[in-house]
Amino acid sequence: MRAVFRSVMTAVAASACAVTLLASAGAAASPQEAQKAQKAHKSKEPSVRRVTQGANGPSGDASVSANGRYVVFESSADNLVPGDTNGAPDVFLHDLRTRRTVRAGLTADGGQAPYGGSSPVISADGRYVVFRSRDLIRGQEQTGYFRRDLGTGATDWVGGADDLYPGEGALVGASVSADGRYVSFTARQTRTGRPGHRTAVRDLATGGLTVLDSPYASEAHLSDDGRRLVYWESVPAPVSYPPSRVFVLDLRTGQSRRLDVAADGSTTTARSGHPAVSGNGRVAAFASWATDLVPGEDPNGARDDVFVADLRTGALRRLEAPAAEGHSTLPSLSGDGRYVVFGFTPPGVSWGTTHLYRTDLRSGRTTPVSRTADGTPAAATTGERPVDAHGRTVVFSSADGALAPGAPSPGGDVYVRTMR
Template identity: 30%
Template sequence: MRVAVGVTVAVCAVTAVLPGAASAEPARGAGTVGARGAGVERVSVASDGTQGDGGSAGGTITSDGRRIAFSSVAQNLTTGSPTTYEKVFVRDRRTNETLRMSTSAPPVQRHPVISGDGEYIAHWGLIQRDTKTFLSQLRSQGTIGINCPGLSCSQPSLSEDGRYLVQVGTSGRPAVRQRIEVQDWHANTTRTVFEFDHTAPSRPSISGDGRFVAYQDGRAQDVFVWDRTDDTSAGPIEGPSEAATLVQLSRDGSKIVYLSGSDTHVQDEASGTDRLVPDARGLAIDPTGRYLLYAPQDPNGPSLVLRDLVTGTDETVSEQPASAGTDAVSTGGRDVVFHSAADDIVPDDTNGTSDVFVRHFY
């Protein structure tokens, strides 16, 4: 049973107030490269370029491609981080500086997401047996605990300026219920988007302006979109006869990516039209909704491919085995973040573990 709730309540646990019908796409061979050139660099390195002495993973990028947040167990990326537990870092590609963001956070930090403007990083923290969401500000490098909707919270998604944060909270031990909440740091309020009487994944994704939240009912396998302006949910967007899994809402709110069977669908929110990308597992979409990062189902082809949904052309992101998450593509598809344990993506990769890379298209 799904219950829509539109009540606004004050956020009390903040320790600081922060500033504010489907049409199939023409089939193309995976890895068909467009006209743009490309290059790649490793970003899970120290400020002086030293490679990490432990594994790094994840990776989310700002809209302009300047900053990348990732998690790592490396001890040598910054000073004062000798412990081997997982920590969150931000790499500034303009200044070549690597900063540790989880300096005062709990002993395990993972799954970071960065705001589109690069000012805020949300990440999970493990406190004993519960997970909590924390928000770090780049300028102050301070970590702030935020209100958690339940005993545990996770799966944060940030608006472009970090003002709005959506997350999932579970209640009960063992967890039996969950709800999705959006917090507004300017108004210092929180709103519950939906409550579920189960804990199957809900995977929320928020638009850049904080108005729309896409989410899924993991038990019913349906995808919905909530509008903060009129407090209503639309869906299931995939229709009543399909099972769907949400991937991501583009930052401009124009496109929503979801999986159904072995295919990826990209729905245009204004027209309701649905673009089919067959035999592909969608992973992320750029802020404008034009460029889709996906993993081809063909095991003999590249592991990651970037598709221009307007022209239908593909560009190879990684030939070697690699993985990527949401918010991994910058505006215009110019940069794509991924992680891989391959040692031949860049020269002198001798650490024998996974690293985070960014592929540039220009």
């Protein structure tokens, strides 16, 4: 906060000097011009608003389309749309242009889902929403992921835990290609002493299901064309401090390679995970405790940092954290691969409390995302696709009501920040 205050004071001082120089040259700005300049300066500041204003229940797990217009999210509120009487959380879609909210998690017949819906993600083109639910297609008792076509209203079955661990699995995440054709999903084994994770990709055009060979593949994310898949391979609990690593898989050729690898080809023994891939499939990101992946001293030591990999050249870089200590984790990438949105846990803050930031990989500039009007960082979380194609629109959820004007909803809201 002090750094923000210093930056503002520096900008004010610079503006004052500029006005003085113009005045001495006989070109003093009029009050009207000064007012215009002030408005222009303010318009460059990021803006934030509450998407779920007036909701009577908590909302979260937000995802945004590539053009930054449509937001899908999960909410327990029953007053966002008329006729919400199923008594369960549902999946909603909000149009940021018209500010209209509709329920996206519906049955194949267009009715409300009897068991609600959760864990939504929207395709880059904004046409498809993938979410978790149960018994949406008449005559078919299915629990797992469904895909709804917002254009035609069609609801299709994608897959569930039984596809990976029959009778002994639980779903933990999904991702979708830009055109909605490919959907990846992951299940966790639940009935063994050392549970594993398995990930599969469904081709909804052919119905084909590709199951990854790895018995520990989790947190998978697809590129827009559905060709590249990044995933985290980790041995789950009860193993203490299990090893973990990140990979990118070319689903067309079947070739995979590890991403947490140093320039000299050496692999780290530190934990790496939470991968992400840009929509264009050219950039990947992940978090790691490693101090030996890139040259130079690691300012925060053996704590989580975000690393960015160029998938064409293999070049790896470590992002500069907002503070010298703390943890940077949970990265997401804009569709064009230029921006990284990530969570940062400052020193002295309880683990799992993250403040969101956005880094421009071209300029290196890092900007706060989840902050209140007075510059105070706010704890926030993101869904599977929280940033648009060009890094301008970021959606997130938070219980901090000071993020936007108006009364906050009980349990937390979904917010959208427009970065300029």
